[in-house]
Amino acid sequence: MRFYEYESREIVKRAGIPVTKYGFARTAEEARDIAEDIGGPVVIKSQVLTGGRMKAGGVKFADTPPEASGYAEEILQLEINGHMPRGVLVDPKAEVKQEYYAGVVWDGIRKKPVMLFSDMGGIDIEEVDREHPERVGRGHLSNLTEAPEFRAKEVVAQTGVTARQLTRATPILARLARLFSDYDMTLAEINPLGELEDGSFVALDAHMEMENEARPRQAQLLAELGVGDTETREAREATPFEIKGEQVDAMDHRGVAGNVTEFDGNLGLVIGAGGGSLTLFDAVRKYGGKPANYCEIGGNPSVAKAAGLAKLVLSKPGVDKIAVMMSIVSNTRVDIVARGVVKACLELGFDPAEKIAIFRIPGAWEDEGFKILEKYGVEYCDRSVSMHEAARRAVEKIQGVAA
Amino acid sequence: VSILINEETTFIVQGITGREAVNLTRECLDYGSGAKVVGGVTPGRKGRDVHGVPVFDTVEQAVADHGAPVDGSVVTVPPAFTKDAVFEALEHGVKLIVIVTERIPRRDVAQMVELANEKDARIIGPNCLGVIVPDVIKMGGIGGPAKDAAKAYSPGPVGVMSRSGGMTTEISSTLTAAGLGQSTAVSIGGDAIIGSTYTELMPLFEADEQSQAIVIYTEPGGRMEADLARWVTENNSRLPIVAFMAGKFMDEMPGMSFGHAGTIVEGKADTASEKIARLQEAGITVAEEIAEIPDLVKDRIGSGVTS
Numbered sequence: 001m002r003f004y005e006y007e008s009r010e011i012v013k014r015a016g017i018p019v020t021k022y023g024f025a026r027t028a029e030e031a032r033d034i035a036e037d038i039g040g041p042v043v044i045k046s047q048v049l050t051g052g053r054m055k056a057g058g059v060k061f062a063d064t065p066p067e068a069s070g071y072a073e074e075i076l077q078l079e080i081n082g083h084m085p086r087g088v089l090v091d092p093k094a095e096v097k098q099e100y101y102a103g104v105v106w107d108g109i110r111k112k113p114v115m116l117f118s119d120m121g122g123i124d125i126e127e128v129d130r131e132h133p134e135r136v137g138r139g140h141l142s143n144l145t146e147a148p149e150f151r152a153k154e155v156v157a158q159t160g161v162t163a164r165q166l167t168r169a170t171p172i173l174a175r176l177a178r179l180f181s182d183y184d185m186t187l188a189e190i191n192p193l194g195e196l197e198d199g200s201f202v203a204l205d206a207h208m209e210m211e212n213e214a215r216p217r218q219a220q221l222l223a224e225l226g227v228g229d230t231e232t233r234e235a236r237e238a239t240p241f242e243i244k245g246e247q248v249d250a251m252d253h254r255g256v257a258g259n260v261t262e263f264d265g266n267l268g269l270v271i272g273a274g275g276g277s278l279t280l281f282d283a284v285r286k287y288g289g290k291p292a293n294y295c296e297i298g299g300n301p302s303v304a305k306a307a308g309l310a311k312l313v314l315s316k317p318g319v320d321k322i323a324v325m326m327s328i329v330s331n332t333r334v335d336i337v338a339r340g341v342v343k344a345c346l347e348l349g350f351d352p353a354e355k356i357a358i359f360r361i362p363g364a365w366e367d368e369g370f371k372i373l374e375k376y377g378v379e380y381c382d383r384s385v386s387m388h389e390a391a392r393r394a395v396e397k398i399q400g401v402a403a
Numbered sequence: 404v405s406i407l408i409n410e411e412t413t414f415i416v417q418g419i420t421g422r423e424a425v426n427l428t429r430e431c432l433d434y435g436s437g438a439k440v441v442g443g444v445t446p447g448r449k450g451r452d453v454h455g456v457p458v459f460d461t462v463e464q465a466v467a468d469h470g471a472p473v474d475g476s477v478v479t480v481p482p483a484f485t486k487d488a489v490f491e492a493l494e495h496g497v498k499l500i501v502i503v504t505e506r507i508p509r510r511d512v513a514q515m516v517e518l519a520n521e522k523d524a525r526i527i528g529p530n531c532l533g534v535i536v537p538d539v540i541k542m543g544g545i546g547g548p549a550k551d552a553a554k555a556y557s558p559g560p561v562g563v564m565s566r567s568g569g570m571t572t573e574i575s576s577t578l579t580a581a582g583l584g585q586s587t588a589v590s591i592g593g594d595a596i597i598g599s600t601y602t603e604l605m606p607l608f609e610a611d612e613q614s615q616a617i618v619i620y621t622e623p624g625g626r627m628e629a630d631l632a633r634w635v636t637e638n639n640s641r642l643p644i645v646a647f648m649a650g651k652f653m654d655e656m657p658g659m660s661f662g663h664a665g666t667i668v669e670g671k672a673d674t675a676s677e678k679i680a681r682l683q684e685a686g687i688t689v690a691e692e693i694a695e696i697p698d699l700v701k702d703r704i705g706s707g708v709t710s
Contacts, residue, residue, distance in 0.1 A: 105669075106509060108625045111516050111596050126670065143513040144521075184508050186595075186669075213482070213664065214508040235658030261661070274593060274662040275567020278622060278649035279693070281661075285652060286691075294661060298569070327573035328555060330547020331426070364551055383576055386694035 001210045001233045004047045006089050007225050008206035012190065015179035017172050018202045020094060026087040031072030034090040035065040041093040044071045049233060050081040058085070061093060082236065094204060098165075099192035101125050102173045104141075104180040112140040115147075115177050117155045117169070121192035135159055147177040168201045169193070183221060184214030241316060245295065248308035255301030255332065257309040265290025267357070267398050268313035268322035270306075270341060273298030276327035276387070283391035284323070289398065292319045300332045306340025307347070314348055314355060321357040323394035328383055334361045334369035342376050353377035357397040360390035405536040406562070406587045406607040406614075407499060407527070410436045414475035414499070414542055415465050417488045419443025419453050423503075423544070424479040429454050431477075433549035435539045441469045444488075462495045475499035477533065477543055485529070486511040493522045501543050502528035502598070506664070512596045519598065526598025530663065532568030532590040537575075545590050546572050559584015561700060562608040562642070564601050565620035566593050566627075566663065567649070574620055574647070574693060581697030586614040593663030595624065601631040608642060616700045617644045621678065623653045624666040628678040632685035643703035644687045645696055651675045 003011065006024040013019045023034030024047070035042045046058030053059050058080050062068035072088045099121035107114045117137045120128045129136045137158030141147045152174035156166050172193065180188040187209040194204040210218060215229075232238060238246075241262045249258025256273075267289050271280045277296045284291050293313055297306065313322055324341050326332070338359065345352040352373075359373055362383035373380040381390060418424050420443070431438040432454055440456050442465035449460040459465045466473050476492040478485060478500060485504045492500055493515075500519065507529050519526050527534060533543015537556040545568065546552030555576035561583050565571040568590040575588050589604060591597055601619055608614045621628050628646075635644065653661060654674045660667035668674055672681075679689050688703060690696050 106513075106596065108596055108627070109600070109602075109630050111513050113513075143510065143517045181510060184510055186509065211508050211510075213506045214510070217483070217508070235656070259661070261659075273567075273569045275565070275570035275620060275622065275649055276573070278567075278653075278662045278666075279570065279647075282649060282651045283692070296662065327567075327569045328576055329569070330551050330572065331423075331544065364547060384580070386577070386692065387573070388692040388694060 001212050001215065002049050003208045003210070004049065004086060005045065005205060005207070006047055006087070007227070008208040009203065010225060011179060011183065011208050012203050012206045015175045017175050017190070018200065020092050020202055020204065022089055022091040024087055024089055025072060028069045028073040028076065031088055031090050032065045032069035035062065035068035038090065038092045042068050043091045043093055044068055044075055045089040045091065046075045046078060046080060046085040047087045047089055048080050048083040048085045050083050053080060056080040094194055094202065095197045096192070096194040096204070097197055098195040100169060100195065101128070101191045102169070102176055102193050103187070103189040103191065104177050104185070105187055107140065110140055112143060113177065113180055115139050115141065115152060115155045115173055117159060117173055119159050119161050125191070141177055147174060147181070149174045152177060164199060165195065168195070168199070172201055184211050184218055185209060186211050241293070241312070244312055245309070248305060248312055251305050251308055252302055255297070255299035255305065257297045257301040257305040259294070259296040260312070261294040263291050263293055264318070265292045266318050266320045267394060268292045268316060268319040269295060270297060270310050270313060270322055270324045272296050272326045272332070279327065279387055280325050280391055283388040284395060286388070287392045287395040289391065289395035292316055297326070297337065298329070298332055300336065303336050303340045303343065306337045307343040310341040310344035311348060314344060314350065321355055321394070321398050323357045323391065324359045324361065325387065325390050325394070326361040327387060329361060329363035331364070333365040334363055335365040335372060337361055338369035338372045342372060342378070357394040358390050360385060360387065404611065404613050405539065406604070406611050407534050407589070408475065408536060408540055408542050410539050411439070412474045412540060412542065413439040413441045413469065414477060415442045415444060415462065415473055416440060416456070417444045417462070417476055417478045417492065418480035419456065419458055420445040420448050420451070421479055425453055427477065427479065427544045428456055430544065430548050430552070431541055434541045434552055435536070438540050438542065441465070441473060462491045462497070466495050472496050475501065475542060477501045477503060479503045482507045486515055489515045489526070490518060493518055493524055498524045500524065500526045500598070501531065501533045502526060502592075503531065503533070503543060505530040505594070507594070509594070509596050512594065516596070516598050527589065528592040528598060530594045531592035532571065534590070535588050537585050543590070545588065555579060556588065557584040559586065560613060560615035560704065561585050562611070562614040562617045563588035564591055564604055564617065565589070566591060566622050566665065567620055570620045570649070574618055574696060577693055578618070578697055578700070583697050583700055586611055593665050595665040595667065600627045602627070602634040605631070605634060605640065609640060614642060616704050617642050618696055618700060619644060619646045621646055621648050622663060622666050623650045623668055623675045623678070624660065624673050626672060629672060629681045632681040632687065635685045635687065645690055645699045645703065646682050646687050647690045647693060647696065648675050648679050
């Protein structure tokens with residue numbers, strides 16, 4: 001889960017890392033008040049969960065409070081990559097002598113957090129690493145003991161930074177490492193970390209991402225930052241169709257029938273489980289099919305839940321047929337899913353044989369499931385028909401419809 | 404003959420009185436020559452039994468009751484309690500831990516793995532279905548009830564590793580139907596950080612005479628496939644590898660994760676297309692469809708390896 005810049009800066013501040021005297025504003029008036037309080041030239045920055053703000057005109061420099069108010073007004077209306085800003089950050093324009101980078105990320109292969117530091121800040125660290133690897137310091141951290149400060153010092157020193165700069169930057173990187181682990185972050189970055197004319201170091205921008213799985217135990221921090229439980233902070237906001245999918249999944253606690261993502265095709269998908277859904281979605285596209293949605297079923301959902309998901313997909317505008325497909329199931333009962341999807345068709349007044357392009361779920365209770373499908377004339381297959389072949393047949397049927 | 408487990412392996416089930424764990428215990432007892440499930444642990448439930456397996460409050464009690472070191476543990480406790488359960492098992496000498504639980508924060512997983520390394524133990528998972536040696540033993544819910552598992556899995560020369568539990572069975576069933584059995588199939592887990600990656604299991608398959616080829620199921624997200632490609636290149640492995648990559652559509656949807664927590668793409672190297680390129684550069688065959696896998700394996704076994 002990604003944090004806005006103003007939240008990230010607040011997190012950094014709590015960890016004892018110096019920040020500028022910034023303020024967050026939801027209106028132009030608030031922006032002017034903050035600018036007045038700062039009393040000098042300011043930067044107005046759009047608060048959106050996407051990159052490329054500068055290019056899109058989401059960052060402006062103002063010399064006076066009225067100017068700040070005017071720019072804030074503009075930026076608050078400006079959509080960037082499909083995101084409307086939540087507000088603006090008003091930041092004093094700092095006199096920066098040198099920009100650095102400080103970050104902590106996971107190394108999934110070593111299975112440890114890794115600290116990164118560079119004296120080339122303000123640009124993408126991956127780019128620095130490619131072009132000037134000698135300017136990037138790095139050091140892994142133990143998961144079982146608290147990060148010692150000397151480890152941060154070593155990382156800073158690797159870049160050749162020494163003297164007062166080394167002693168100032170070290171505690172900042174060490175604190176960043178501590179907050180990374182205390183708050184279950186998957187990414188904690190200060191970029192740029194600015195060295196000001198007076199020699200002090202200050203975080204000029206921050207980017208934090210928290211692991212979704214850790215949200216329950218980070219409830220206190222999230223509440224203090226004002227992050228609501230229902231804010232998913234996904235790359236794009238959930239559509240009404242996707243929200244209905246969540247409601248279907250929440251109907252009862254038996255199994256999963258949800259994780260719905262909307263696409264604009266004509267073939268509705270009722271597919272599962274995790275890896276099976278990924279495989280089947282690709283398979284449909286490989287044969288030229290246009291999926292109307294992604295979803296996941298598994299873990300033995302109730303008939304009502306399977307029916308709820310199928311109804312949702314069948315009711316989506318533009319959907320001509322659905323394909324019901326899974327990899328071999330062992331704890332999900334084939335007959336329950338069969339009952340659910342047939343029920344969905346009947347309740348919507350559709351002929352199951354017409355609407356269900358294919359049913360390919362082999363495994364537990366398949367004979368009972370196939371009996372139901374047989375009765376309604378639905379085309380089904382067992383494990384002797386591969387997942388890709390089933391997807392191909394579904395696409396073939398729906399293209400017959402379109403033609 | 405197999406990796407990780409064999410017919411002598413003893414294990415306990417932590418969280419044994421949960422609904423899923425009760426089923427899993429039954430399945431393991433019934434499959435193959437019958438797993439030696441020597442005890443279960445659920446705090447506060449000491450004195451009960453689950454399908455004849457005695458339940459204890461602590462791992463220490465379970466080990467004492469068995470009267471000898473216990474080889475493994477299947478952990479099925481809720482995410483907030485998993486770390487403590489795994490630490491408890493490690494403390495009492497358990498060397499192979501299969502973590503079924505999903506939605507465990509990465510920091511906890513990393514801590515468990517680091518402690519396991521210090522104790523010379525191994526973790527499989529989390530968010531996995533476990534390990535199966537066809538017709539011999541299964542440890543975890545992999546393949547489901549004994550009769551279903553028997554239908555999908557058969558003994559033979561192919562080692563299987565998969566980031567998806569369900570696809571472990573789909574792939575093995577496809578191999579079985581084509582007359583290719585499996586030496587051991589491992590559901591390695593769908594999270595961003597897991598106890599045993601492809602690379603970490605390869606030396607075990609390499610040392611197993613029965614294994615003559617490897618099939619892996621892979622997904623976008625993380626560097627595990629790139630790391631395998633590196634390992635294969637550096638180690639001159641005797642085992643040909645056939646890979647299948649799911650989730651190609653995700654390349655067009657940066658920042659979103661589908662299917663498993665581990666599929667979140669955090670850099671360019673994590674995408675499906677990039678991974679396929681790395682695997683192929685390392686001489687790994689990448690199948691377009693699951694159904695092609697058996698023939699690709701036969702080609703590769705025929706073209707080089709004898710044992």
